[in-house]
Amino acid sequence: MKKTAIALSVLVMAACQQPDAKSGDxxxxxxxxxxxxxxxxxxxxxxxxxxxxxxxxxxxxxxDKVKGKAIFxxxxxxxxxxxxxxxxxxxxxxxxxxxxxxxxxxxKGAVLTWRGKPVGKALEDFEAWExxxxxxxxxxxxxxxxxxxxxxxxxxxxxxxxQLAADSSKPLTLERMQPFLKSYQFETFTGLxxxxxxxxxYDAMYLSPSPSPRFWPVFKGNELVAVFHSRxxxxxxxxxxxxxxxxxxxxxDEALIKKLKAKHIQYMNAAG
Numbered sequence: 084m085k086k087t088a089i090a091l092s093v094l095v096m097a098a099c100q101q102p103d104a105k106s107g108d109x110x111x112x113x114x115x116x117x118x119x120x121x122x123x124x125x126x127x128x129x130x131x132x133x134x135x136x137x138x139x140x141x142x143x144x145x146x147d148k149v150k151g152k153a154i155f156x157x158x159x160x161x162x163x164x165x166x167x168x169x170x171x172x173x174x175x176x177x178x179x180x181x182x183x184x185x186x187x188x189x190x191k192g193a194v195l196t197w198r199g200k201p202v203g204k205a206l207e208d209f210e211a212w213e214x215x216x217x218x219x220x221x222x223x224x225x226x227x228x229x230x231x232x233x234x235x236x237x238x239x240x241x242x243x244x245x246q247l248a249a250d251s252s253k254p255l256t257l258e259r260m261q262p263f264l265k266s267y268q269f270e271t272f273t274g275l276x277x278x279x280x281x282x283x284x285y286d287a288m289y290l291s292p293s294p295s296p297r298f299w300p301v302f303k304g305n306e307l308v309a310v311f312h313s314r315x316x317x318x319x320x321x322x323x324x325x326x327x328x329x330x331x332x333x334x335x336d337e338a339l340i341k342k343l344k345a346k347h348i349q350y351m352n353a354a355g
Contacts, residue, residue: 128250130262134238135162137175143233144206145175145226154227155195157203160235164288167314168231175234176226176289177202178215184223187211195225212289224289240267240284240298241316248318255307255333260300267298274301275346276339279308286313295354301343307333309340311347 139161144153149172157163157177165175180196183189187210195203211223236242243263253259257280264282272283279301286297299311309324310316310331317323324330324344332340 127252128247130243130247130266132262132266134243134266135268136238137163137165138235138238139163140233140235142203143229145203146228147209149228151228152207154207154209155189155203155205155225157195157229158201161202163234164290165234166287166290168234171231172228173231173234174226174228174287174290176212176224176287178222178289179211179225181214181221181223184211187214187223189225197222215289226289241312241314244298244310245316245318248321256305257302257307258305260307264300269298272299273350274303275343275350279303279343293354303334303339308336309333309343 139157139159141159141161142156144156146152147154149170161177163175163177165173167173178197179202180198183193183195189195189205189209189211191205191208193205194201195205209225211225213224215222215224243266247260247263248255267284269282269284272281274281280303281299281301283296284298285294287294295313296311297313301308301310310333312329312331315329316331318331322332324332324340330344330347334340
């Protein structure tokens with residue numbers, strides 16, 4: 084039986100994939116030389132609204148265990164919260180309307196809905212993990228395992244942030260990151276030091292009784308100082324301090340980073 088549900092805070096972007104070059108596509112050597120010598124032009128990147136979390140690339144089956152029996156399917160673009168993948172599989176969870184079930188029991192063939200909108204279908208009889216209530220809204224928590232390729236990679240928070248950071252036309256300020264924070268519904272949280280302000284997004288919201296921070300940007304005024312993150316991100320030119328902590332540093336104030344790192348260790352030890 085799973086766990087205690089917490090408010091879903093989630094995110095994401097729509098990425099464009101370049102088509103493969105066709106065999107008939109050719110360019111002259113002059114064109115190629117010109118392309119090499121031209122300076123790259125900065126491209127402004129904007130975060131799509133209301134990403135909320137990972138989106139399903141579906142329809143996709145969800146199983147009772149890794150390589151287990153498919154118990155329900157989810158529609159394309161359904162928003163879920165998911166653990167970091169392991170060996171090609173990820174555990175995911177989501178909220179559904181309690182009206183689709185008899186208590187916790189959901190019957191084969193039942194249409195799964197959230198706020199009245201269909202999000203999937205029961206493929207077998209199964210039980211929801213638990214009931215939940217947030218802002219006076221009752222729901223059921225369901226979940227299971229699905230292959231990693233059933234999650235749209237362009238909706239992963241870390242990928243969205245890296246794409247945002249790759250746009251060198253503007254610095255990563257609090258003002259510029261507001262659409263990102265709003266799209267994933269970050270919570271205002273401690274910046275660990277009095278002069279700092281932080282924002283928190285929790286990992287695997289419905290899959291753990293006490294979810295830990297997944298993404299935690301910290302600002303000094305409008306300046307992004309650092310990001311604590313539980314999943315690896317790589318940004319050219321940005322230092323990642325202590326990989327065990329995954330702290331990406333965006334300031335040159337080494338004294339501030341030293342104090343911030345110590346406070347973060349103290350906070351995580353206290354949180355258990």
